[in-house]
Amino acid sequence: MKYKNRLGLVVPYLYIMPAILIVTLIIVFPVVNIIVNSFFTTVGGKEVWFGINNYIMIFKDDLFWTSILNNLRLFASIPFITVFAILIAALLYDKILGWHFYQSIIFTPYILAIPVVGIVFSYILQYKGVLNTLLASIGCESLVKDWLGTPKLAIWSIVAVVVWKQIGFGVVLFLARLGSVPPVLYEAATVDGAGWWKKLIHVTLPQLATTIEFFIIINIINMLSWVFDFVFVMTGGGPVNSTYVMEYFIYQKAFAGSLVNMGEAAGVIVLIFAICIIAAESIIRKRLEDFQ
């Protein structure tokens, strides 16, 4: 009996053992490996203990701070993406004429491959590209700029392309959630005399709260770990290193600059950054739930 009881305690762990093993091999092991490697350097093909020197060099590197700043600039686009996506979703939810068509059009950028988007916009935003030709043709010569060739403008040009691509995802996500909102809520609001804006603020937004939260978190993670392709294709980190983001910084250090361990240390910093953001979001959400 005793033996059976003991076995009963062990068996559940055995059931989950394969999953634990797989997770350990494909997630835990690489992460631990990267953390350990970040304290080493490579000399003559051999790993040598380097302490926290990789981290010190990263913090002293002005490109690291440029990258962080650019990631923060990308974060700044999230409120715009969210607000526009909610507004468009709310408009489409009213089933305006041709809403199916608009929905497809708006969602299309999201399904396009990033390199394709990057290359197309590289041409559109060239100094002699489509955008400037259009601006000049309608008499707006003063707005003609070298969108990707001017250090102060390049990162914002990338932000604009990212916003363009991401809005579609938000619209579809919010529309899907709105589809499950009981119509009676809107009917009651109409009976109470609420207009479009009041319904948006008092019915739509509260109903979308959890979806908005999910969308924002997804976007924060995206802006930290998904923008590499845009930068790589559209600007290559330039001009004058003005469009470096953390992913590109890691790539440059680890591969182009042959400082693999330093790249791994930068990866650890991004990981810590991401964990902090997710932890902060959890705390805020918990407090909001408690408050409600």
Add this chain to the structure above:
Amino acid sequence: MRKLLVLLLVLMTAVSSTACGGNSDDNQISSKNGQTTLKIWYWGEQEAPGMKSFIDKAAEVYMKENTNIKVDAVLQESDTLYSAFRSAAKAKQGPDIQYFWGGTQALEDVWMGNVAPLSDYWSKEDIDNLPLAQRSETYWDGKQWCMPFYQYGSVWGYNKELFAKAGLDANNPPRTWEEFMTTCEALKKAGITPIGMGLKDGYFGGWIISLLGQQNMNTKQELVDLIKGSDNKSYTDPENYEWITKLKEMKDKGYFNTDIMSLDLYQGQQLFDSGEAAMTINAEPYLAQLERKEGADKIGIMRTPSFGEGKMADSVGIPSQVLAITSFSKNKEEAAKFLKFLHTEDMMKLMYQEAGAVTPDKRFKDEWLNTEVDKQIMAWSKGNPEFWYQYFYPFGFESSGVNPIVQKLFAVDLAPEEAAKEFQDALKKWKNQNPELLTAFEKWKVLE
């Protein structure tokens, strides 16, 4: 229950062996059925169109002559040429022969331990067939590390028709800096963009420093000493940044295409191909192909006009791209033999025929050349010193220093003195971040 436990144990063992025990020893794969597979990762189609065709044909011939060898050649992309190789090198699995851009761009992998010395596998007689200028680019610590694969004389191409249209003597391109400025001004006045170039990807930085930067130097070693900081040499010394002054002069006078910052290098060079710019900088194989297409009446080449006072003011850049045997290859002898095969007369002829690329080899005969571009560059190589600046400074210094600073010169109003200071700062940063490479670099005595 026992059955379940056994099942779980079997599953765990299977998962562990799949993940950890995937024995992928290259040698086992590459020597299957008594046949050795030589893996080659190469590049070159971009600057020598037809390179893929050459490699495919060469491999076919080699496999016919050596039935125990299978040549598996894979063309690489520019952006992944180094990153893919370094990932492979870290895992000690990958090609037997790797293509590198020459000079330090190959030597850095030597210093990282990714390359086996060519001179350990080739006889002295074989090595002596390689021209000294190209040998010196990958000669380090008493050994020849890489095999010069093809040379790419990097010169100015000019459009003779546009020169004539601007009232210039198309058969006598400018030789001095003053003449060059006069030429650019005449072209500009005639409504022609003097120089077509792209700077968005930054690569122009490495080209322009190589064409202008060496003009106050007497030897290649002087550049290596500048990088080392020997005798307090610095980029802020006027003779070491005079080239920046010249570049800024060209930019300020509007001699480049206005969209230079939003075009990549190749896109900028194509302005010359399409007749939208009168001059550009490009590589020998590409210009030779252009001459074949457009005719020698239209396409001409010239050396960089001189302004400097060093012996290298009249130098010509004829660097070579290289092939190297990887340190982790299990087939080094076979790889060395294949490399030697690429320098046989038939293969040198075939590469020139397919890709218009000249093999840097003393046995390469002038009479094989069929374009004025190639003949002219060959003549310059015999009468002038050869120096390609980019090959003698650290690779990392280019991506984090040279390229962004040259971009900055075009993007904002940056004084040459400030740019020179930024060069020195970028060099200092590279030294701080790369102590191991710096140690290797400091051992470098250039073969001259």
